[in-house]
Amino acid sequence: MTAQTQAKKSPQIIDGKAFAAELRQRVADAVPAFQQAAGRSPGLAVVLVGEDPASQVYVRSKHKATIAAGMESFEHRLDTNVSQDDLLTLIDQLNTDDAVDGILVQLPLPDHMDDKAVIAAIDPAKDVDGFHVVNAGRLAVGEEAMVPCTPLGSLMLLKHALGDLSGMDAVVVGRSNIVGKPMAQLLLRENCTVTLAHSRTRNLADVVRRADIVVAAVGRAEMVRGDWLKSGAVVIDVGINRLPPAEGAEKGRLVGDVATDEALRADVAAITPVPGGVGPMTIACLMRNTLVAACRRAGLADPEGL
Ligand SMILES: Nc1nc2c(c(=O)[nH]1)N[C@@H](CN(C=O)c1ccc(C(=O)N[C@@H](CCC(=O)O)C(=O)O)cc1)CN2
Numbered sequence: 001m002t003a004q005t006q007a008k009k010s011p012q013i014i015d016g017k018a019f020a021a022e023l024r025q026r027v028a029d030a031v032p033a034f035q036q037a038a039g040r041s042p043g044l045a046v047v048l049v050g051e052d053p054a055s056q057v058y059v060r061s062k063h064k065a066t067i068a069a070g071m072e073s074f075e076h077r078l079d080t081n082v083s084q085d086d087l088l089t090l091i092d093q094l095n096t097d098d099a100v101d102g103i104l105v106q107l108p109l110p111d112h113m114d115d116k117a118v119i120a121a122i123d124p125a126k127d128v129d130g131f132h133v134v135n136a137g138r139l140a141v142g143e144e145a146m147v148p149c150t151p152l153g154s155l156m157l158l159k160h161a162l163g164d165l166s167g168m169d170a171v172v173v174g175r176s177n178i179v180g181k182p183m184a185q186l187l188l189r190e191n192c193t194v195t196l197a198h199s200r201t202r203n204l205a206d207v208v209r210r211a212d213i214v215v216a217a218v219g220r221a222e223m224v225r226g227d228w229l230k231s232g233a234v235v236i237d238v239g240i241n242r243l244p245p246a247e248g249a250e251k252g253r254l255v256g257d258v259a260t261d262e263a264l265r266a267d268v269a270a271i272t273p274v275p276g277g278v279g280p281m282t283i284a285c286l287m288r289n290t291l292v293a294a295c296r297r298a299g300l301a302d303p304e305g306l
């Protein structure tokens with residue numbers, strides 16, 4: 001064996017920020033064709049209830065991304081104490097507003113609200129988050145659905161890293177309705193053999209060690225250790241956890257659900273970093289979903305290549 005063939009390939013750090021910027025550009029490039037055909041711009045309404053600082057940042061980023069893509073942004077900011085009935089009334093108005101193609105209610109909602117009832121009130125055709133049970137059901141049975149942005153973005157990164165996923169062993173750690181379950185459905189649709197693992201899974205490390213593809217979406221800082229990962233695995237880290245600040249620091253470091261340095265030493269083939277991995281794909285896929293929703297509502301074909 002030559003020195004060259006013996007040399008280890010260094011793992012690929014998947015640049016989600018760059019991929020997301022490209023996707024957003026492709027959406028922006030496709031918007032004029034929609035405008036030409038429909039005689040209007042696609043419109044996204046984002047509803048923020050309360051003053052959660054992180055949610056405020058995300059809503060501002062969504063507004064900027066919407067404008068940059070050449071779409072209309074409708075922002076609705078409601079007081080923390082607004083009643084659920086008032087929120088549902090606003091959603092009803094947005095459902096019947098022809099200029100609005102996508103409706104997104106920023107989560108988390110204040111404690112006095114029932115997330116499920118609020119999501120259920122959104123017209124499934126405008127549910128650009130893909131959280132409505134109608135869209136979850138359509139995804140599960142293989143019908144045309146709005147697909148949740150974080151798993152959709154994760155799948156795009158996986159296909160970019162691996163190409164065809166058919167026949168691969170995929171383990172998704174975390175069974176939330178927003179990430180874990182739709183992620184498992186998407187991987188199944190790609191002909192992976194899918195295990196949906198969670199906090200009660202026995203011998204979790206052994207289960208993860210079998211995987212060609214690992215998607216970590218548990219919301220626990222660095223829970224997936226390097227010795228849980230097989231050499232050559234591709235790892236998608238969905239977690240965004242802030243560690244307590246080091247002495248003298250104002251803010252703690254952001255880490256994912258995977259111990260990244262250990263994963264790199266375990267010789268994984270590719271891994272998404274935190275920050276700069278899956279996170280930016282969430283907003284890019286929201287732009288994509290808004291254009292797709294607009295096309296479907298206008299009776300146009302889905303935009304190509306998105
Ligand atoms: N209705 C929804 N609510 C929430 C969603 C969602 O998809 N729909 N997801 C998250 C928040 N979120 C978008 O809303 C979001 C989270 C993180 C990022 C991101 O780019 N993160 C950066 C790091 C940011 C930081 O420095 O804190 C990264 O990972 O690089 C974008 C969007 C919950 N609510």
Ligand SMILES: [Mg+2]
Pocket residue numbers: 109110111112113114115
């Ligand atoms: Mg609640």
